[in-house]
Amino acid sequence: MNDVKIVKADNVAKILDRALDKGQGLLRLTPTWVPRSFLHPGRRIKLHPQDLYAYGAERGGIDERWFSSTTEAANEGRVWHEGLSFASFEGQHLLLRDAVAESGQRLIGKTMFKKYSRWPVYSKFFDNMGPIPHHMHQSAANAKLVGQEGKPESYYFPPQYNNVDNNFCYTFMGLEPGTTKDDVRRCLANWNKGENGILDLSRAYRLRRGTGWLIPPGVLHAPGSLCTYEPPWGSDVFGMFQNIVEGRYVPWSLLVKDMPKDKHQDLDFIIGQLDWEKNVDTHFKESNYLEPIVDKKSSGPGSTAKWIVYGHVDGEQLFSAKELPIAPGTATVWMPLIGIELYPFLRNVSSDIALPAQPLALMPVILPVFASR
16 A cells, blocks of 8 residues: 555545446445454465565464455554555545545445444455454444444355365354353463363354354354355454464453453453353354355346345344355346445456445356345
């Protein structure tokens, strides 16, 4: 971003109108790459190997690609635009966040913009060689304590991006029924005494390509090594409950980073951020596992549309996603709900596209659609 022209927020209106008019409602977004210092990149998200540590080795490798994001990545030492999507037009770049602030009704619709005053969701790939530490994302109420928003999320494992399993094709989720809060307390109390044993209290599920999971806030999970498409709520809050993963130490600061400072050593408060009933649910898989559902109305010759993310979180439908594979040599006209992300599996391209609801003739791509109501 150092050698490109970035349009300031107060100058966005004029270039945004021209970009939308010339693109017939389409904004072309540049790739948004995010590193994680505590993870090992899985090398399946179409990033050149020489660029895996483009932010510097001390920042960790790039293992995430964010789509249509107005949400900042909550990384220590982050660059100012980390996690934010840029629209590119005639050699100039403007933040999608600024574009939505300027023309929210045109970009995301009157109803959504009136309710949230922002684009409240995004989506991403995360792709790791091994598992992520057992962690949770705060609820709206708990995140509000530190001026943030909660983060429910969902997963889908696209077969086209998972030609290999990598090191650990299983995800620990929740807590074994019968686990007590004292059990978790002992794990936290042993943070600096070797591996704290939090996974001994959990249950691992084998990951299946072409399926997914819905992960409510406050539920522990340690995502495995399949490349994952994730539509979450627009937040990057989390708390790590596992202190050592594959021999790598996870600092206490990553457990409490999104908790009030005066509570950073309060084990009762920390454990209280877990949704206990959902974690020890005796029917955890039944409550959270997702099989794709074919949408016959949106399917046609050469294309089969599937809902890959759906369902409610605490009674609300916050996001959903649809996959539309289109066979080579065929075309379709399709009306998306709110916005779409296009990403190729037959060939590589240099940018992503976000667009409002309108008919579109598509190239052979996988097309995950996310919608918020």
